Structure formats: structure tokens, C-alpha cells
Amino acid sequence: MSQAQNKYIPIYAVVFSVIVKCLFFLTHHIQEDAFITWRVAQNLMDYGVIGFNGDTKISASTTHLYVFVSYIFNLIFGKANFIIPILTFNTILFSVGSLLLSHLLFQNNWHKALFIILFGILPPAIKISILGMEYGILFFLEMALLYYGFKKQQKWAFILFPILILFTRVDTVIFLGIVFLVDLFWNRKLRWEYILGGILGVAVCVSFNWFYFGEWVNNTIVAKKLAYDNAFTLQQNIEYFILNYGNFWGMLKVPSDFNPITILIIIFELVCFIYLVKQKEKRNYFLWIIFLFGWVKQIVFLSQKSLFDWYYWVPQILLFVPVIVFVITQKTRRNFWLASLVIFYIVPMLAFQTVHSIATGNGEWNYRRSIGLFLNQYEKDKNQWILLEPAGYVPYFSGLKTIDEVGLVDKKIQEEIKKDKSSIWINTIEKRHPKYLLANKDLFEGKNGEFYRSKYTLLKEFRIKDHLKSENPLLEKIYRLKPSGTDYNLYVRIN
Template identity: 80%
Template structure:
């Protein structure tokens, strides 16, 4: 009876949740790595090759499926106009994913609608929706698998969706593996169609990498492992964890090595989860899946020293699901619980994310993009090279060929790292002689200063302090409250 009542409420909630988040488009807060994927997509348009620099093949983007989706949006809307439609598309897919998740968790349509709205306003949900990464598509695919595969038991979902999920990100093997384990323990049977779908998914991804790029795994994985590989003592591991745990389990990126808000949220999530699984509900099957996946993903990535916060967006919001269920299903004083949740947590988190997005959007779109635009106007020969880090905004808006410090978009620098990691930067400069160097450091100071002074000149200094102004006083206060960006020095090779 409850399911038949107000049948369209969840659909209305989907539309409202999408519209409510669109104002974040005005902040221009777009993740740096999104521009790597988009440049790969445009490289495919221009050269017919999945790469980053001309006709050289390289899996510079973490995600293959999103490259092809971005390619289609570039074809339809053009290079100048595709970003906003693609961000709206990502937001829509994520919100539909939250609708599917609500279907596996709730029977009451009012609960579904409120869940979709509150779930969609959490900081990780906003970042998944608007920041341009592949996680909107990924979340939609994963929730589609849960709903159509493991709730509706559609065989097409078992056979097709694992391939799409793995083709979006290879690390989704964690998600698919957790589902497999929970399903076996819960139902005491093996779904052979799901196993076949997983085998097909792995075969397609590995075959594509091997036959197209000549590698088993994406270059991005190899490059990050090589560049960031460090040996830590037990004490160093503990210090590392203290410095970073708040960014992983919490929804706030705060400076410092102690974040009490994260601990409170984590404990409440655990208590709500324990309370819910003690009840005899069919949906506990799905609760176990999403909770175990969220914990597994975060523990595995933390253990591998993965600092990039986008790895943790989906786990962050899934860990909060039991809290929303607990509040919405309170029998006594539910409205009070819901009001407190909204006033004490949801709205402050929304306000925090708004301020964070405005400040970060200024530091990325207004500041870092301006470096790329400067180079685009200054250097007309797009065959010239620039050595820099990171490989997002500046290469995208400059159009120049790029060597990044990590080796995500250029494999040759990986060889320099293997040969002489402490000196790979200067060795790359000497061996490849890029026309431009963009560095956080003053290259005219230090052990290699004489070489740089002899072969390069300082072309421009880019300072974040010069971009903390606005004609709107409120925006200027936000920029100065949370300055986002890094000072750069741009060097040009001296003509001989």
C-alpha cells in the first residue's frame, strides 16, 4: 500500500535534486583530472588516437568509458560548449543512481524522496555530480547493477553491467568482488551469470588495454605507483594516517592532523549500521554490500598511500546511508530527528561545500586556467613542449604538448624516474629540452641553478595572491578565507 501511494514522489525528488545542484556550475569548481580526460577525448577527435600528445597512444586518463562519453559530447556540442552539458549529464546520472539506491533501501515513497534530496546535497554527492570526473557515470552503473541485477534479478544486468563498470574504472573490481562475497554468504548460492559477466568485463578491459596500448593496466596506475612509491616505517605510516584520515572518512577537508568531526561522524555511521542490521529486513543484504564496499575501498586505498580525495567520494556517501535510513525510519519524534539532521549536519555541510567550491573554482578556473590561456596566446606553435605538474588545466587551455612530472601523459619521463629518481626533473630538461618549464620552485636557486640560468629565462610569475580580488565583497572574503592555488614560475628556453 505504501509503495503505491505517492508513486511519483521519488521522480519529483530527482528533478528537484538535479536543479538544486546546478548553481554549483557557477562556481566553476572542476577537478583538475577531468581536463586530462577531456583532452584525451579531443585528441581522439583530432588525431584518431586515444592519447594526449598527437598521434602517440597512451592511456593518460584513468577511465576509458568516460573518454568515449566525453568524445561524444565534444562531437555534439563542440569543444567550446560541451562542459556544461556534460556536467549536467553527470549530475543527472548520479541522481538517477540515488533513485535506484532508494528503491533497494526503502518501501515508503516519502522516505525515498527525502533520501534522494538529502543524499544528493552531501558534499561528496555534489563533487561527484559537478566536478567533471567519471564518478557520476560510475555511481549510476553500480546502483543499476544492485537494483536490476540483485533486486530484480535480471540476467542482462549480470552479463552487461560488470563490463561497463570495469571499463569505467578498473579498481571497481573491489565493488564487484564485495557483491560476490556478500551474495554467496547471504543467499548460499553462486550466480553463474554474474561470474560470467565479471569474467567478460575483465577480459574486455584487459584485452582493450593490451591490444590498443600494449599494456595490461592503465598507464595512470603504473605512473602513480612509480612516482609516489615510498617505503615507510611503522611510525611514518602512523603519522601519515593521522595527517590524512580526516579526508578519507569525513566529508570535510580540514588542515591539521586531528579532525574530531570525522570521528563523531564515523562512530554515528557505525552505530546506525549496527542498529539497522540487527533488524530482520531484506534490505540488510544491500546495506552489507555498500557498507563493506565503502570500508574495503577506503582501507585498501589508504594502505596504498592514495592521497587523491576523489577515490573516496563514493565510499564517503555510502557510509552515510545508514544514518539517513536510521533518521527516516524513526517511529518516535521522527520529525525532530530529521530537523536536527538537516540543521546540524546537512545544511552546514552544504554551506561548507559552497564556500569550498567558490574558493577552489577561483583558484582553478580563474587562476590556473589563466596560465594555460597565457601560454595559448603567447605560443602559437602547438608542437612545442611544456614540462609541468599537474597535467590538467594548463595543458588543456594552452594546447601545448606536455610532459608531466608524474608521467601520466608522457611515458618517457617514467624512464628517467627509473634511472635516477632524485634527479629525473633536471635530467628530463637536459635530455628533452622543452621550450617551457612551469615550476612551483624558483629554478634559479639550488644545485642546478646555473644550468637553468644559462638555458632558460623567467618569462612570467603567476601568484595566487593576485587572484584573491573580486568586485563582489562576499566573494572576495571567501577567496581570502580559503585561498586555493599554487604560485608558479614560467620559464622559456633561451634562443641560441
């Protein structure tokens, strides 16, 4: 079959990849922070303000573009029905992005199709697609920039995509910077259109923050830096790296300091990359871009103690691209390499992600969402406040105004963090008197127990063990194999 005859094969692979990942919707595995973005979008609907609590402006979401996309989906489908449509949208965008990436790496359409399928069912690809975060949009925009800008040489792409990319996440300056440097060293010339696009992207993002929120960078960045700031010694930094590197360079989290699987994967990725770039192929230009970006992004974020695993999804999967390309392009023993990759890595990783999504979906959708639903029914006055951490499922499904201890959705608590990080709960309660407290410990025990007992009473206990049951015996085994969730106590203020 000629290339012209099988030109639709990659499209069929995209459709297949989307269908496979849509099956994961059944697990209800949705990231906590997605509900922050969606509540900001709904706050814009209800109050005409980008915020979290009524008419108070705050950049509570890490992404501006995705807030507006979520706003549109809420308008079209309604608050009760938009989640599956927007998850499908994210999944389609990621899969189209993988199609564009395949065009950068392969000439043969069968190779493209195989790449799209293998690439699309790896754990980071599944999480990017289905967890409700902005990375499906971001991956599509980044691959569209490489394809339409640097492959097709479309000048409009150099202007448009950097603006959209930076308006999605400001930390994408790392990606745009790596692309600029590789292109400069590769082609020995400046692309003024691309430079203009980058300048406009920064200007649009910073100007929007300043003129709308009165701040230069998103509140989320300020809040996390303030709440998680740690001054480490050199020895502590080394210990920290050893403890965490395996969780971010690899594709699965292993509860141990030493992760030999990750070391093997890193070595194999490097070997495959070196093997490929030694060949005189046009794809080397793009391999250098995605591989250098993957390493730089990982190192920068790990050095800043960024423990949230979604920061690493895109780098994780891009670093694995040379492995897939190496296997697919083998002229001898390709079937052996392909079978080995699928049997010993792809299938186990897919199985791991399936178990992880089922267990995590239970712990978050079935369990943590139930706390929000209980509060929604119990408290009819949605102007009442709750102090808790984190600010995802419970605020979204309860509808209550929220103070989170990090300060992502409420700036006032940041002042308490600056004054005395160890006493932010007590100081916030003294000043603001929230009606509800949701804590992952017994507040009546310990040195401040008398303070809490004098102002609050225990309303309800929520225990993860009560949600490790299912009529399906296989699901129950998975729930108990990998219990996901935290025990909580819900307190109400004494009138």
C-alpha cells in the same frame, strides 16, 4: 495520499536535486584530472588516437568509458561548448543512481524522496556530480547493477554492468568482489551469470589495454605507483594513517592530525548500521554491500598511500547511508532526528561545500586556467612542449604538448624517474629540450640555478594573490578566507 498516487514524488526529488547541484556550475569548480580525460577525448577527435600528445598512444586517463562518453559530447556540442552539457549529464546520472539506491532501501515513496534530497546535497554527492570526473557514471552503473541485477533479478544486468563498471575504472574490482561475497554468504549459492559478467569485464578491460596500448593495466596506475612509491616503517605507517584518516572517512578536510568530527561520524555510522541490520528487513542485504564496500575501499586505498580525495567520494557517501536511513525510518521522534541531522550536519556540510567550491573554482578556473590561456595566445605553435605538474588546466587550455613530472601523459619521463627521481627535470631538459617550464618555485635559486639560467629565461610570474579580488565583496571574502592555488613561474627556453 496512496503509494500509487505519490509514485512520482521520488522523480520530483531527483529533479530538485539536479537543479540544486546545477547551481554549483556557477562556481566553476572542476577537478584538474577531468581536463586530462577531456583532452584525451579531443586527441581522439583530432588524431584518431587515444592519447594526449598527437598520434602517440597512451592511457593518460584513468577511465576508458568516460573518454568515449566525453568524445561523444565533444562531437555533439563542440570543444567550446561541451563542458556544461557533460557536467549536467554526470549530475543527472548520479541523481538517477540515488533514485535506484532509494528503491533498494525503502518502500515508502516519501521516504525515497527525502533520502534522495538529503543524500544528494552532501559534499561527496556534489563533487561526484559537478567536478567533471567519471564518478557520476560509475555510481549510476553500480547502483543499476544492484537494482536491476540483485533486486529485479535481470540476468542481462549481471553480464552488462560488470563490463561497463570495469571499463570505467579497473579498481572497481573491489566493489564487484564485495557484492559477490555478500551475495554468496547471504543466499548460499553462486550466480553464474554474475561470475561470467565479471570474467568478461576483466577480459574486455585487460584485452583493450593490451591490444591497443600494449600494457596490461592503465598507464596512470603504473605512473602513480612509480612516482609516489614510498617504503614506510610500521611507525611511519601509523603516523601516516593518523595524519590522513580524517580527510577520507569524513566529508571535509581538516588541516590537523586529529579530527574529532570524523571520529564522531564514524561511530554514529557504525551505531546506525548495527541498529538497522539487527532488524529483519530486506534492505539489510544491500546495507551490508554498500557498508562493507565503503570500509574496504577506504582501507585498501589508504594503505596504498592514495592521497587523491576523489578515490574516496563514493565510499564516503555510501558509509553515511545508514545514518540517513536510520533518521528517516524512525517511528518516534523522527522530526527531532531529522531536524537535528539537517540543522547540525546537512546544512553546515552544504555551506562548507559551497564555500569550498567557490574558493577552489576561483583558484583553478579563474587562476590556473589563465596560465593556459596566456600560453595559448603567446605560443601559436602547438607542437611545442611544456614540462610541468599537474597536467590538467594548463595543457588543456594552452594546447601545447606536455611532459608531466609524474608521467601520466608522457611515458618517457618514467624512465628518468626510475634512474634518478631527484633529477628528473634536469635530465628531461637535457634530453628533450622543452620550450616551456612551469614550476611552483624559483628555478634560478638553489644548487641547480646556474643550469636553469643557462638555458631558460623567466617569461612570466603567476601569483594567486592577484586573483583574490572580486567586485562582489562576499566572493572576495571567501577567496581570502580559503585561498586556493599555487604560485607559478613560467620559463621559456633561450634560443
